[in-house]
Amino acid sequence: MLLVKASELKQVKPSSYMVEMAKVESLFHISGLEAVNFLEKFLSMNPDASGRVKFNDFLRAFRLRTCTLSEELFGFLDAEKNGSITFKQFLYGSAHVMKQPLxxxxxxxxxxxxxxxxxxxxxxxxxxxxxxxxxxxxxxxxxxxxxxxxxxxxxxxxxxxxxxxxxxxxxxxxxxxxxxxxxxxxxxxxxxxxxxxx
CATH class of the missing domain: 1.10.238.10 (EF-hand)
Structure with a gap:
């Protein structure tokens, strides 16, 4: 699949990212800066042209290796169980963990x-x-x-x-x-x- 640079991806679908960030800010009560930080992290995973990130790119961004724990982390985000995640999945999953009471x-x-x-x-x-x-x-x-x-x-x-x-x-x-x-x-x-x- 064709990979696009983060700067190109921002130009392709900036409105969809902004919509998801606004929803998460409201739902989880996170700041705009926190939402932007999650977007930057997602873009560092080199999403493909459809805006999805594969397991190996997720591992690279978090400096993890393939193991049970990293598979569980990715599986937590990959709600559809299709081997890739969207920005929405990454954003909601990250915000959910960060906003847990403990x-x-x-x-x-x-x-x-x-x-x-x-x-x-x-x-x-x-x-x-x-x-x-x-x-x-x-x-x-x-x-x-x-x-x-x-x-x-x-x-x-x-x-x-x-x-x-x-x-x-x-x-x-x-x-x-x-x-x-x-x-x-x-x-x-x-x-x-x-x-x-x-």
Whole structure:
């Protein structure tokens, strides 16, 4: 299928994107800036001429590999189960996760779990150790790529503010921290609440 550049896609269907963004802003009470950020993320996945994104492009944008977790994330968005997602599906799914009542609390807990040294900064090693709880065979290069999403300033460590900002921009990534958010010996009720978030 013919791929189009993000700038060309914006020219092809800007009104449909604006309509979906307005609906989501109203439905989920997200800001216009948050909606635009989701649009930019979607466009970074190189939608095809029909405005759909395939699994491999989704993986590339989120620096993920094919695994059960990434398949579940994509499947959560791919409501039609046809192997591709639209902007509407991505936008609604992302906004839905971000607006869950326990999302912010889960993000803060994920940071605390990653911050093993207790210095209010997460190193690449600490993030990698935590991510490997969800995806055990992630190699060093893959961890480095994923870390670059969180290390917004490129300083080699991630502050709590940057970590929380990254998860607000990429709420689907909270699923990477699911194993560290379920305390040992927790009840099925606690796990059910977590399922609602991720």
């Amino acid at each position: 999302f912010q609390q889960s993000c803060e807990l994920a940071f605390a779990q990653c911050d093993i040294s207790g210095c209010n900064q997460i190193s690449e090693q600490e993030l990698g150790d935590t991510i490997r709880l969800a995806i055990p065979d992630y190699d060093e290069d893959e961890i480095h790529e994923l870390f670059s999403i969180f290390d917004m300033g490129g300083g080699g460590s991630v502050s709590k503010d940057n970590f929380l900002s990254c998860l607000r921009l990429n709420p689907l990534l909270i699923a990477l921290f699911k194993p560290c958010l379920v305390p040992r010996g927790s009840s099925q009720v606690d796990q059910g609440i977590l399922e609602e978030i991720v």
